[in-house]
Amino acid sequence: MSLVELASLLLRTEETFSAYLARINSVILTPLLQSGSFENLDLFLRLNEHFHLLWDLTEESCRTLKQSFGSPECISVQDFYLIWKADLFLDRYIQYFSTFASFAVVQGFEHAARIKSEVWKSHKPALQQFLADFSLDASVAVALHMVLHKPFRDQLQQYTLILSKLQGSPGQCPENETISYASNKFAKLESFVRQVLDEAGLTRGLWKSLGHKFTDVLRIPERRLLEDSQNLAVLSSTGRSDRVLLFNDILVLIQGSSFQSFDLRLVWVEAAGRDAGKCAVRIITPEEEFFLLAKDAKAQAVWQWKVNQAVRQALNGKRDFPLWCGDGEGSDPLSCRHFSFTFRAEGKLKNAAYEGEWCLGKPHGKGTLMWPNGRNYVGDFKEGLEHGFGICLIPCASGDCYDCYKCHWQEGKMSGYGICEYGNEMVYKGYFKDNLRHGFGILENPSSAKGPFKYTGHWENGKRSGYGIWDDHERSERYIGMWHEDQRHGPGIVVTQSGGCYQRMFHMDKMVGSGILLLEDNSVYEGNFTPDLTFIGKGKLTFPNGFTLEGSFANTSSQGLQTQGILNTAGEQQDEQMCKLQLGQKEFPVEMRWEGLFSQFQEFIHSGCHRDTEEAFMGFHVQTSKELRKSQEYLFCQRENEEVPVKVDILEELTAHQDQGTLQNYLEQAFQNSLHPLGKLLKMLSLAFQATYSTTGASRHLLTMAQEEVKHYAEKIWEFYLGLRRLALERKGGPCPEDPENSELNGPNAILPLILPCFYPDLFMLYMLYHEKEDDLYCQGVVELSQESDVKLLEFLDVRKHFWPLKDLTLTKHQRRSLVKDRCFLSATDCLRNLITTVDPREKLDILQKTYDEIAKTISRLLGEEFNPSMDDLLPLLMYVVTRARIQRLGAELHLIRDLMDPTSSGGMHDFLLTALESCYALIQKEIQYHQSWHASQNS
Template sequence: MSVPDVASSLLRLEETFSACLGRINAVIFKPLLRAGSFENAKLFFQLNDHFQAVWDLTEENHRRLKETLDVSESASARDVYLIRKTDLFCDTYIQYFSTFANCVVVQGFDHAARNKSEIWKLHKPSLQQFLQDFSLDTSITVALHTVLQKPFQDHLQQYSLVLSKWKETADQGPEKEAAANAAHQVAKLRSFVSQALDEACLTRSLWKSLGHKFVDILCVPERRLLEDSQNLVVFTNTGRSDRILLFNDVLLLLQGNNFQSFDLKLVWVDATSRETGRNTIHIRTPEEQFFLLAQKPETRAVWEWKLNQAVRQALNGKRDFPLWGEAGEGQDPPLCRFSVFTFKGEGRFKNATYEGEWCLGKPHGQGKLTWPDGRNYVGDFKEGLEHGFGICLVPRISEDRYDCYKCHWQEGRMNGYGICEYGNETVYKGYFKDNVRQGFGILENFSPTEPLFKYTGHWENDKKSGYGIWDDKERGERYIGMWHEDQRHGAGVVVMQSGVCYRRKFHMDKMVGSGILLLEDDSAYEGNFTRDLTFIGKGKLTFPNGFTLEGTFANKSRHGLQTQGVLNTSGEQMDDTLAKLQLGQEEFPVERRWEGLFSRFQEFVSSGGQAEMEEAFMGFHVQTSRELRKSQEYLFCHRGTEEAPGKADFLEELVEHQEKEAMQNYLEQALRTSLHPLGKLLKALTSVFQATYSGIGANKHLLAMAQEEVKYYAKMIWEFYQGLVHLALDVKDQNPEEDTKERDLNGPGLILPLILPSFYPEFLMLYMLYHKKEDDLYCQGIAELSLFPDVKLLEFLDVQRHLWPLKDLVLTSNQRQSLIKDRCFLSATECLQTLITTVDPREKLGILQNTYEEIEKTVLRVLGKEYSLPMDDLLPLLMYVVTRASIQHLGAEIHLIRDLMDPASEGGMYDFLLTALESCYQFIQKETRLPQNWQASEDF
């Protein structure tokens, strides 16, 4: 047969089939759809829609082919609609036969045949005649079933024959290839139709065999029976089961009059288990596990394959084409999936709905849990439990508020760092263990209706225990000291907004024993006193003028404070021992203050620096907003827009920056960002330092405590850095002892200038308060000396006259003094004034050296020759520059430099210049009081 003959044959085939479809439409669909409502009528409306689509497609194919043959006697494959649009034909027939199968499953043709409407009765003779034409002499039910599927199957068979002939007669090339592809697709379609009808008939038979209780609940038009376990033994947790049925969407377990249904999307098939025999299949679901035991290996293999393919198709959301054909053959469903499930069994998840990732029947990966009472958890899971980072919302009883927990979880419990915003406007940032606050943490209350407070310190079993700082913002006082069971217990220091501070011992929140009370006027009391600072019992009061009152004190409310004792008015000047007494050093050893904070970082290093555990150990940055607390969007909040560097990244950089200069640059960058472990540590230390010494804690009696704390920070950060370096070398399989070069390095000294800016504002304030008395005298001296003209000041300071820069002076004829002040040694003065613009003690010493060099340059210009300044000449010149620079709080600056300078600088040029600056500072305090009749000599 030639191609033209094949095309003509196809044209006649479509014409005949179209006429048949017209009769089916007139005799069956029109009267049935006009007959009114009957059971499953909706399915017949859907079937009619797909029937009309097949008819339209047939007509379109006929029309186009006829137009082609009218123009020419032959047609190419690209001109034939059936060949060009084979996918469209297949989809249309699939939809028709799928709906037809749905009607079969729910016995839709039985219901249609029993329709008692007058319209249907009037058309029954026409239907009978139509059935006789089909040679069908049977019931209406069987006839409907046959008429609505057999012509379509026969037509598909004719399509196969025509396309096969087209493939045989076409020449080699695109024509033959197109026809062959169309023939293959139609063959697969016929296989799909045959399998779909078989499944439908098998499923209908099942529903007829089961009781109405099961059918009413389980019979769904789209549900198909794939396999029946009549040849299997099923073992469950509660014993042996009667029967198991595999459908295309669920796995059904029958046990007497009861059943359990398992969504195939959440069924895992483990054929490797041999717990009850070698022909066993282990079935896992979110809440149940059971075993299928086959008598023969062949049976087990069939069930395993069908189970896996059914699960895979359910996950894909569509059946294979054909149903057990090429599309999924040999592919097993993935172990990790995304699905939704509501837990029914007893346990912590009862009635909770989980939406997220699963693995082997358990939540695993990222997901969301929602309870009916409003609880929510969004985050990471591992093997069925919250594990990793997660956010949990818990509604408060009888309140329209939530407690929000954003933290790390381990095996279903909060473990690691977390940020918790409670519904009462209290926020906790710190560490948890087994759902309770444990380790270091900060608890702060922001409620406008409750007393404001802030606790920064250690916790044990959800209670304040160990070293901690308590801010009572209502009373305006801060407690620094030890805690036990939420009570102040042990040594403690209290500082107040007024400047008063005291040291006491506490026992379960009550003061015991004697203590020392330091008042704002520098009076000091040693003895017993109440919390409202009332003296009680024996004590000694030392006044600022050196007088002492020692005796027994009592408080009579009507008569005020009374005492019996000895008043010593010998007039001896009180030294600075009590006025500058330092608290906290002996009571709170620096290495024990923040153990819970440093231990987390040490644990991170010892754990191998695991990037996935970095947040749990060291905290994270998260944007918080109480306004979003109730919204679902809040559950998906991000912990920052930047991604933290992974373990491999920062460890690689550590190894690459081991030379001193590169190391210093690396440390500076690492400490600057909270994305690096070193930066995270510095950020945490900054928060505890500010909690202790800012605001109320800016008390001069805490300076020494702050000094040793900052130095200890530098020591611990250096140790932490060294631990990371060793870890990095270990990762690269290098021996730290061999590959780390010996360096003449003072590690803490290298770190201190880098971290000092983070603490400098609070630190400098403590220095200013501590040295306020000396700085006040210094400022008074500067105020007097600033009134002097240049010449008079140079003369007063005993600057050698041959060193005076006369070219810089504009003199009158009568008075040998400068008309424009502050012009002498101007460059040195401006250089020294930059001292207050820097934080690093090294930079401050560098500025001091630059000032000295500027003085030398001016002297060189004046003398016109090289001249080495002896101390007797340098000190007056430096005194002049210091006076003209007028630096406020110079005493605080000098002592800060002295206390924090690198020990390697002691005895060198820096030490010499700093000593000279100290001498100038002391001179200005003590030696600037001039006799009223003092005048500068007019002789040069």
């Protein structure tokens, strides 16, 4: 047939079909809608809507074809609305027949036939005539069913016939592919309609055969029966009397008068193992696992395939086209899914609602778990258990607050680093193991009813054990020492805010044996004493003036402290060793103090520095309670237009910084970056250091402990850096780095100046307290010497006159050179004052070098030739500059430089200049001591 003849045939077909639709609308649909409310009216309204959409589409097809016949010689495939709008035709017919099938499943036509309204009765004659035209001799219900689907199926057959003739017409045209596509789709549509109606018939028959107890609960319009164990035998492993029903959305097991249903979106199907029998299908659901036992391999294969395809279609939210043989045929559903489910079975998750990712019937991936009592968890899961990072809120017993846990989890338990904010305002930041505090951690309660406290140290199985620091704010004292089972146990040091300090052995929180008590007036007591620091038993008391009292001490409420012993007044002033006695080095070896903190970073390196485990080992940003809760609320929300921070691969970065020049810059940036492992480690160490030595812990008797601790930090950080670098080079396939001993880089000495600013304020305070007496004496000397004019001071210090830069002085007419002060060696004086502006010992030594250079430059200008002063010449000149610089805590500065300077500077120019400055410091003290002795002798 020619294209014109086929177009004419299609037009006649469309016109005839449109006329049928008009009659159906006037005789059946309109009267039913006018009859008023009836059962399943909403579904009937949807059917009526899809009917009119089809009718409109048919009318549009007619209009397009009629327009084309205005010029028959110009008719083309483009005039066939059926072809170039094939997908729209398919959608309209699929929607119509799907809704029609749903209406049939719920026996909508039977209910419609029984309508008793006058409107419906008045249209009965017209309906009977209409049915007679269709040659139908059946009940009204059956007639309605036939009239509302048979003409549509006949029309589809006509479409398929016309398309096949058009496809087989002679000649080739560019639209052949489009025609072939439309023809193929309409052939599938016919198969789809047939299958949809067959499924509807089977489902309708099932609802009639089941009792109302099942039907009332299970029957919904869109639900279709896909397989029945009465048709294809299969039994459930939960009981041999089961009937198994597979629907398009649920799997149902009927046992007597009860049943179980399983949402297919949360059903996993696997081939059964040998122990379950040869012909079994394994079914996995969130709360139950069972087998479908078939009689033979064929039945097993059919059930496994059908359940898998039903699950896949349920997850996709649509049926295949056509059913059972669509594009997804043979493909299994994804093992990992996202869905919501409420647990009902007994156990930890009873009544908990979970929304998130699943795998093989268990929460796996990211999700949210909420209990009715308000408890909830947002985070990572693995095989049904909390695993990875997560935030958990647990309501307190009072019900008006929550305990907030932001932690890492392992197999359902807190494990790794976490921050916990409790409802009573107590906060813990540290490591967990099996839900208990374990490893390094900080517990603080700033507003406890029993008194605010803070503990920084090690934990074991939820209790304080090992080395730790306890701040008792109520008693204003700090305990530094060993713990066991939440009790002070082993050697310990107690520092009071008033300045007292003692070292003692403890056994289960009680002091035992003798100890050392350092009093505020610099007296030292060695012996036994009570918790309120009262002497008792044998002991020795050494006074600041060197007198000693050794004997037996007792305390009675009526007579106070009593003693029997020997008072030795022959001793001289108490020596420096006793006055500045240092505590703790032997009792708490520096390598053992924060072993639990360093071990986490070592484990991170040994684990390969995987980024997904980094926070579990090294912690994360400290947040407030409000931020913790907010981070939980938005943890997994998709937010548009929000930049996600990109994590830098630290190992990749490390390989680009191997020479000394770029290494220092890299380390500086790493220490300042709170996300870098080295930055996190430094932050942890600074918290531990502050907890030990700041405020209450600022005791001069702890200086050596603090000093060796800072040096140890530098060594450990360098060790971790080398471990990271070694791992980075191994990953990249490069050569392994040299050992620290053989490396040109002096690691710990390069690290120390970079980390010192974090510890400097507290460390320098200890230096000031330790050298307080000498600095006070030095300051008195500087004050007295500073009163002298430049001329008198230079003369007093025995500076050679040809070194006096007096010609640099510019005097007014009212000034005399002999009275002018602070005008000589100004550049050197200003330079030396910069000593207090830096914390780096290297920079302090550089400042001292510049001061020397300025002195030499001034003398060279006076002499007119280059001059390098010897020690004999330099010392008086430097004493003049030191006096005019008026640096208050020079002794603390000098000792800090000497203790922390790079050992490679020993014997060099820096060492020479530092020795000269130390000599000036000592000479100024001796000068004031001489003056004080002279005045004392004159007064006597």
